[in-house]
Amino acid sequence: MLALQGDVREHVAALSSLGVAARTVRRETELASVVGLVLPGGESTTIVRLARTFGLLEPLRARIADGLPVLGTCAGMILLADRVLDGAPGQETLGGLDVTVRRNAFGRQVDSFEEDVDVTGLDAPVHAVFIRAPWVESTGPGVEVLATVTTGPAAGRIVMVRQGPLMATSFHPEVGGGSGIHRMFVDLVAQQTQS
Numbered sequence: 001m002l003a004l005q006g007d008v009r010e011h012v013a014a015l016s017s018l019g020v021a022a023r024t025v026r027r028e029t030e031l032a033s034v035v036g037l038v039l040p041g042g043e044s045t046t047i048v049r050l051a052r053t054f055g056l057l058e059p060l061r062a063r064i065a066d067g068l069p070v071l072g073t074c075a076g077m078i079l080l081a082d083r084v085l086d087g088a089p090g091q092e093t094l095g096g097l098d099v100t101v102r103r104n105a106f107g108r109q110v111d112s113f114e115e116d117v118d119v120t121g122l123d124a125p126v127h128a129v130f131i132r133a134p135w136v137e138s139t140g141p142g143v144e145v146l147a148t149v150t151t152g153p154a155a156g157r158i159v160m161v162r163q164g165p166l167m168a169t170s171f172h173p174e175v176g177g178g179s180g181i182h183r184m185f186v187d188l189v190a191q192q193t194q195s
């Protein structure tokens with residue numbers, strides 16, 4: 001669990017409900033020992049700035065490039081994206097996920113909303129909470145779309161993707177979304193660790 005800024009506690013609670021004792025990562029030595037990493041929602045520019053201050057920016061990029069399973073939610077999705085539209089001037093990411101995301105994409109009118117979304121691979125819909133969320137504007141060839149918005153002005157927009165060991169949601173599964181998304185990620189980590 002990257003614990004520089006954002007809703008770390010909610011993710012730790014969601015993982016703990018699945019019997020997974022998540023460890024927090026703030027230092028390079030802590031990063032070195034994890035087998036999977038969650039990038040929380042929060043403020044993407046702040047998280048990148050703190051990652052640089054803590055000497056974690058390049059080590060994070062290196063572990064992602066090396067195949068570390070990562071779940072990025074909201075700001076965490078922005079951090080995983082290779083390309084950002086409407087970002088802060090010169091906004092950097094960790095990258096790894098071959099997508100273009102649009103930051104704060106849902107606009108002022110509906111900047112926060114909730115919707116039940118169907119997720120490929122889950123039996124029940126996920127109650128998805130969007131808070132000044134990004135959406136995925138476009139995806140590269142290796143990226144699988146796992147969920148889209150179905151109603152309202154943003155219908156059809158991509159809000160969950162996966163590319164190999166990298167998974168990202170626009171919404172906050174750690175806030176009232178049950179444990180389905182975390183379960184998917186824990187399974188992904190287990191798969192990748194075995195292979």
Ligand SMILES: NC(=O)CC[C@H](N)C(=O)O
Binds near residue numbers: 045
């Ligand atoms: N809830 C969130 O994580 C919002 C993300 C935030 N708008 C950002 O750009 O980082």
